[in-house]
Amino acid sequence: MNTYARLPVSFVSGKGAYLEDSEGKRYLDGLTGLAVVGIGHANERVARALADQAGTLTHTSNLYEIPLQTKLADRLCELSGMEKVFFANSGAEANEAAIKLARLKGNQKGIKKPAVVVMDGSFHGRTMATLTATGNRKVHAGFEPLLSGFVRAPYNDVEAIQQIADNNPDVVGIFVEPVLGEGGIVIPDPEYLAKLRTVCDAHDWLFMLDEVQTGNGRTGKYFAYQHSDCMPDVVTTAKGLGNGMPIGACLARGAAAELFVPGNHGSTFGGNPLACAAGHAVLDEIEEHGLCTRAAELGERILAGLRTGLEGNNAVKEIRGLGLMLAVELNEDAPHLVEAGLAKGVLINVTQGNILRLLPPLTLTDAEADELTAKVVSLVQS
Numbered sequence: 001m002n003t004y005a006r007l008p009v010s011f012v013s014g015k016g017a018y019l020e021d022s023e024g025k026r027y028l029d030g031l032t033g034l035a036v037v038g039i040g041h042a043n044e045r046v047a048r049a050l051a052d053q054a055g056t057l058t059h060t061s062n063l064y065e066i067p068l069q070t071k072l073a074d075r076l077c078e079l080s081g082m083e084k085v086f087f088a089n090s091g092a093e094a095n096e097a098a099i100k101l102a103r104l105k106g107n108q109k110g111i112k113k114p115a116v117v118v119m120d121g122s123f124h125g126r127t128m129a130t131l132t133a134t135g136n137r138k139v140h141a142g143f144e145p146l147l148s149g150f151v152r153a154p155y156n157d158v159e160a161i162q163q164i165a166d167n168n169p170d171v172v173g174i175f176v177e178p179v180l181g182e183g184g185i186v187i188p189d190p191e192y193l194a195k196l197r198t199v200c201d202a203h204d205w206l207f208m209l210d211e212v213q214t215g216n217g218r219t220g221k222y223f224a225y226q227h228s229d230c231m232p233d234v235v236t237t238a239k240g241l242g243n244g245m246p247i248g249a250c251l252a253r254g255a256a257a258e259l260f261v262p263g264n265h266g267s268t269f270g271g272n273p274l275a276c277a278a279g280h281a282v283l284d285e286i287e288e289h290g291l292c293t294r295a296a297e298l299g300e301r302i303l304a305g306l307r308t309g310l311e312g313n314n315a316v317k318e319i320r321g322l323g324l325m326l327a328v329e330l331n332e333d334a335p336h337l338v339e340a341g342l343a344k345g346v347l348i349n350v351t352q353g354n355i356l357r358l359l360p361p362l363t364l365t366d367a368e369a370d371e372l373t374a375k376v377v378s379l380v381q382s
């Protein structure tokens with residue numbers, strides 16, 4: 001169906017940070033299919049893991065033990081400090097699990113209409129619950145009635161959350177991105193998450209983070225909340241976890257980890273051996289090559305290069321980033337930069353009309369990072 005205004009290019013193969021189109025033209029990928037192919041295209045370890053697993057066992061269903069899934073859950077818990085994992089097939093589905101946890105908690109507390117605080121400018125997915133949670137009118141439009149049970153607040157505004165706490169006894173949790181992704185790489189104050197954690201503790205709310213985009217090393221830590229001094233109750237992730245294999249995960253800790261019992265949530269495909277094989281290969285690569293630290297280094301390098309290259313440019317309002325979530329905010333809308341990038345052989349994204357967004361692979365070499373920087377600088381200058 002007509003869900004995407006597709007660009008006039010189709011890729012036939014990829015290797016690392018590069019893609020090749022049907023005409024044989026090469027592109028440096030500054031977007032990785034929206035923060036998905038974090039360890040690069042056609043990664044050999046992932047390819048081997050998928051081929052081996054496909055030839056052994058792809059799916060049995062969650063009616064049976066799935067050792068690869070249990071082991072992947074253990075690894076994610078070890079990396080995050082969380083305790084239990086539910087596996088899904090996408091970011092939206094992982095987020096549905098989080099929202100259901102909050103509702104379960106509320107209902108168990110006797111709250112008839114439990115509500116979750118969500119932020120303006122957020123993006124949580126396209127299912128009915130996650131599009132309702134999303135703080136963007138364009139995502140809602142035409143799909144009314146939206147779900148009840150959400151309260152909206154401005155992003156990066158702790159005062160607003162405190163006011164909600166004082167006035168709304170039905171709230172059972174906060175669901176928030178550590179950095180707004182689709183919302184334009186908006187990086188909150190360093191204390192923001194820790195302060196939200198404090199409000200949640202004071203009111204017995206679940207502190208739930210959407211790390212679908214920020215997770216899996218992208219911001220320079222395995223999860224973005226690890227830049228702050230706080231622990232969430234629930235964390236969701238997906239995009240970078242399978243390097244293109246669809247997989248999502250909802251991690252929880254403490255009482256939140258015990259809310260689901262057999263019968264109240266599930267997934268046919270979620271956490272099957274094939275998806276989990278990809279997840280293990282991704283974690284192996286991240287660990288073996290220190291890719292979280294590398295993402296932080298690369299982010300600094302690209303940010304510095306963009307700042308030097310675009311210094312004094314009147315079109316530029318702000319250059320910002322955390323790890324490999326990078327943005328050049330422009331003074332005016334510039335959606336044409338995406339196609340201009342194609343012509344120059346570089347893949348970038350423009351979100352919110354005026355924010356050039358980069359989500360490159362964590363496996364870039366310094367030379368590739370510099371090539372990306374130079375191409376983006378020349379694109380903005382053109």
Ligand SMILES: *Cc1c(COP(=O)(O)O)cnc(C)c1O
Binds near residue numbers: 092125
């Ligand atoms: C992409 C994204 C989602 C939705 O993930 P899908 O896999 O497309 O369902 C949810 N939350 C955030 C923060 C995202 O960036």
